[in-house]
Amino acid sequence: MRLHSARFDLIAIPTAFPMKSHLQALLGQALASASSALGQPLELPAGLQIDPARDPRHGDFATNLALVVAKSLRQAPRAVAELLVRHLPDSPLVTRVEIAGPGFINFFLAPAAFQAVVEQVLSAGADYGQDRSGAHGRILVEYVSANPTGPMHVGHGRGAAYGDSLARILAATGWQVHREYYINDAGRQVDILTVSVWVRYLQGCGEVIAFPRRGYPADYVGVTSARIRAERGQDFQRGAADVLAGLPVDPDIDVDADEPTRAQIKGGQEAYVDALIDRARSMLGEGYKVIQRAALDDQLAAIRATLDAFGVHFDQWYSERSLVDSGFARTAIERLREGGHVYEQDGATWLRTSALGDEKDRVLFKADGAATYFANDLAYHIDKLDRGYPLLLDVWGADHHGYIARVRAAITALTGHKDALRVQLMQFVTLSSGRMGKRSGNFVTLQDLISEAGTDATRFFYLLRSHDQHLEFDIELARSQSNDNPVYYVQYAHARICSVFRQLAERGQQFDPAAAPSALHRLVEPQERHLLGVLQRYPDSLQAAAVQYAPHQLAFYVRDVADALHSYYNAHKFLVDDPDLQTARLALIAATGQVLRNALDLLGVSAPESM
RNA sequence: GCGCCCGUAGCUCAGUAGGAUAGAGCACCAGAUUCCUAAUCUGGGGGUCGUGAGUUCGAAUCUCGCCGGGCGCGCCA
Known part of the structure; x- marks a missing residue:
């Protein structure tokens, strides 16, 4: 099967923007x-652009067609533009065509060209702008995948949002989406978590044993150990002297030491915790798995609860x-071996990723036989x-x-398509009240953030930045219930619209969508024209985001919608004496509310009916 | 040292498959409510798009050098 670039596919399909299709x-x-x-x-041509004009003096839509084809014709762009305009068929929706600048063709549209969007939105409803056909095919999206060794921090929150x-x-633009969370529950970090819980448990049983310096000292470790003690009593208690017998020392860090010395100390701490893990395994037998299962269950339950919220x-x-x-995990790697990509050296098993774009070859199975994180992750991708x-x-x-190249190399080896794997990197998150750090103890967890600021504000904040841009998260602003908080600006627009319809009901009146089409010609005010244009743009904004x-393209879009609505709201009354005009205006804001709901839903932000 | 990401208004950031006079929010200044929610609106000042070259009808966007910041370069995960 030939894999297409998704980007190419999406560009090639006809736009869902009716006016644009018409002009095309x-x-x-x-x-x-x-x-x-x-x-x-x-x-x-491929480089054809037909876009809403930024400057009203450039009309409503502009195209660069003449500029693009001028090159192959070897003629002046303006001359080509004139030629094209001469051959342009008449349309009732186009009132005037101008050639401007270096050869842009500007279209001035009839009001009807804009008014039609209201009917489209109202009839399509929640489907406006969307394509749920799944015609693009299947895509598996993996995200968050935070290690189950502690609570998620604000960086994970960004990946989650x-x-x-x-x-x-993607699901709203024609993809069959499957969402997955990869649980790293087999690695060394989980073993460290396990012995951390065990040591706390032993301390709780009255054993005198120091907490490993490379362990997880957090409160949640104590919570799990207490639960185990409550459920299993002293089943896993072993004498501290026996536990520690023959173990290396756990060296204390010396802040004044030079870098090589500190590295040595750190190495000693790692060696100690590894030895402790071995000891725990041998002394506890099946009990080790019980403790590990308990620790993982608690962490995953917390992670699920947070993500759920x-x-x-x-x-x-x-x-x-x-x-x-x-x-x-092992048999999957055998396929790579059959393909001739695997070799043995220095007692380890290597994947020849350097032949497929990586800087160097990577180890799959260490000299001690253990699989690397890479090997298991590869099996997962396979x-x-x-x-x-x-x-x-x-x-x-x-x-x-730095990990992308090696995974992509393996995927390429298996599929022959280096494009089968797409990786989007989340740049780091910093907090306005200081940096986050996993072992620092005072890191702000995602749960804290949600509790403080709420899901809507938190998600909107995350999505208001491009993912490849460093994000400075202003916690104070996110939690503030004030007009400074950008999420309220958007939600307020929706609430205002709902409020108008409540007022309408209080007056004993009803909005009749069926009467709207014949009334839409009344929408002639500049604010109405602007709002209509914004609503018409939604399908393209969604496409661009996909x-x-x-x-974040969509986050900026909803702000534009709210902006247009608020300006309109302040300039004109919607509940007026003229029935036709009122119907037209109510239809417009009803459509606006629908688009806000559609877009906010894709952002995971609620659209409240009142605030 | 090598690789990747980034540098746009006082601050936080959009805009980058090349398009016309580079935008928004916040902050600052001046205004708007007998009227559907003022969590709103209207107007104003504010920029050598880090920098120097190149590519072409056209560059914030593409190429190269330089300056500055982040991240990565394990038989860790």
Whole structure:
């Protein structure tokens, strides 16, 4: 099967923007007509742009068609523009055409061209601007995948908001989306968590044993250990002397030491915790798994609860442990070996990623036989492909960027398509009240943030920045219930619209959508014209957000909608004596409310009926 | 040192598959409510798009150098 670039596919499909399609059809005819006049075949070029004009003096829509084809015709752009305009068919929706600047063709449209959007929105409702056909095919989006060794921090929150919104956007633009969370429940970090819980448990049993310096000292470790003690009593108690017998020392860090010395101390701490893990395994047997299961269950429950509160849901939680236990982690790698990409050296098993764009080859199985994180993750990605997803979209933190090349190399080796894996990196999040740090103890968790600022404000804040831009999260602003908070600006627009309809009902009147079409010609005010244009732009904004994997485009769009609504609201009354005019205006704001709901839903932000 | 990301108004940021005179919010200044929610609106000042070259009809956007910041360069995860 040939894999297309998703970006290319989305550009190639006809726009959902009716006015744009209309103009494109007109230009296509003009081009065909001009082409036969010239005796030279011409087609609509790839670089064709038909966009709403930024400056009202440039009309309503502008195209660069003449500029683009001028090169192949080897003629002056303005001359080509004049030729095209001469061959442009008449349209009742186009009142005037101008050639401007270096050769832009500007279209001035009849009011009807804008008014029609109201009917489209009202009849399509929640489907306006959307394509739920799934025609683009299947895509697997993996995001968050935070290690289950502690609470999620604000950086994970960004990935959660981004990944979830992107998944919603892709599903609304013709993709069959599957959302997955990869649980790293098989690695060394989980073992460190396990012995951390065990040591706390032993302390709780009265044993005198120091907490490992590389362990997780957080409160949640104590919570799990207390739960185990409550449920299992002293089942896992072992004498401290026996536990520590023969273990290396756990060296204390010396802040004044030079860098090599500190590295040595850190190495000693790592060696100690590893030895403690081995000791725990041998002394506890099956009990080790019980403690580990308890620790993982508690962490995953907390993570799920937080994500649930954040409105982030997954179709599947995929366990790394399950890959290992089923043996797939090893058999999947065998396929790479059959392809000749695997070799043995220095006792380890390597993948020849350097042949496929990586800087160097990578270890799959260490000299001690243990699988690397990379090997298991690779098996996971192979399983994704096996399950029938030709396109894999991974959302990772920016610190993983050096990891992309090796995973992509492996995917390329298996599929022959280096484009089968797409990785979107989340740049780092800093807090206005200081940096986050996982072991610092005073980091702000995602749960804290949601509790403080609420899901709507938190998600909107995250999505108001491009994901490849560093984000400075202003907690005070996010939690402030004031007009400074950008999410309220948008939500207030929706609430205002709802309020108008409540007022209407209080007056004993009703809005009749069926009467709207014949009344829309009354929408002639500048604010109405502007708002109509914004609503008409929604399908393209959604497309742009999908194609560029950029939910923030939609966040900016809803702000534009709110902006246009507020200006309109302040300039004109909607509940007026003239029934036709009132119907027209109510239809317009009803459509505005619908578009706000549609877009906010894709951002995961609520659209309140009152505030 | 090498690789990736970034540098746009006082602050936080859009705009980057090349398009016309580079935008928004906040902050600052001046105004608007007998009327559907003022969490709103209207107007104003504010810029060598880090910098120097190049590519072409046209560059914030593409290429190269330089300056500045972030991240990554493990048989860690």
